Amino acid sequence: MALLNTLQRELAGLVELLLPASCLLCGRPSASVSLGELCRPCQMAIPPLCSPYCPRCSLPYTAEDGSDHLCESCSRRVPDFSWVAAAGLYDGPLRQGVQRFKYGGQLNLDLPLARMLAQRCESLVRDFRPDGLVPVPMDRRRLRDRTYNQADLLARRLAKIWRIPVASGLLVRCRATVAQRGLKETDRRRNLKDAFVVRTPVSGRRLLLIDDVLTTGATARECARTLRAGGAAEVAVAVLARAPRHGLLIPDNASRSKGGLP
Ligand SMILES: [Zn+2]
Ligand SMILES: [Zn+2]
Secondary structure: OHHHHHHHHHHHHHHHHHOOOEOOOOOOEOOOOOOOOOOHHHHHOOOOOOOOEOOOOOOEOOOOOOOOOOOHHHHHOOOOOOOEEEEEEOOHHHHHHHHHHHOOOOHHHHHHHHHHHHHHOHHHHHHHOOOEEEEOOOOHHHHHHHOOOHHHHHHHHHHHHHOOOEOOOOEEEOOOOOOOOOOOHHHHHHHHOOOEEEOOOOOOOEEEEEEEEEOOOHHHHHHHHHHHHOOOOEEEEEEEEEOOEOOEOOOOOOOOOOOOOO
């Protein structure tokens, strides 16, 4: 029996070596895909964020030729973060990938998604020179149910790529909150008020918050507010995907396609 198991394992290894690797998103085998990567068609189908957008929270506008300007939400209450970098819009294959990574337990998407974010936001992050990556913390009960915090996994991958340490345990949730999905912006704000606390000194530090998706920005706002109130010199945000409109998500096939982040 043991011999049979060993043979089976060796045979599986051999098949893996002989067959081309398949894309972690669409599953198509491709000679140009290396193990643990996304295929070129999937990468091409994930357009980067493009102007015009809000220079603060990266909310994209539908007018193709307008200039960048503060969105209504940022004009009303200026966020405590300086900018939001994202690998792309929360749409199409990126939306699929984030959902599988976040809810579907497909944890091996952490590396290709982190690589895409790192590559697309490289110069922005280098210029900012953060001294720590801060994953948005998950409350204990939710962490127990889901068993992993996707922001944490992402931050660990990004830390290796950018060689910036993860500031683990620096920011923690001090109380449970209800899920933000489906809440209006004002309710999201109320839900998160004083939900985070700074556990280690942040005075004078330049911190980059890491999360999977930015929707209304309420979570990032409250985290940044807490960090700045704790003395952080500057806070910026990097997410895998930026939702196209506050609280509203466009259909999967309505992708936009121009390049460049702020
Ligand atoms: Zn693919
Ligand atoms: Zn904005």
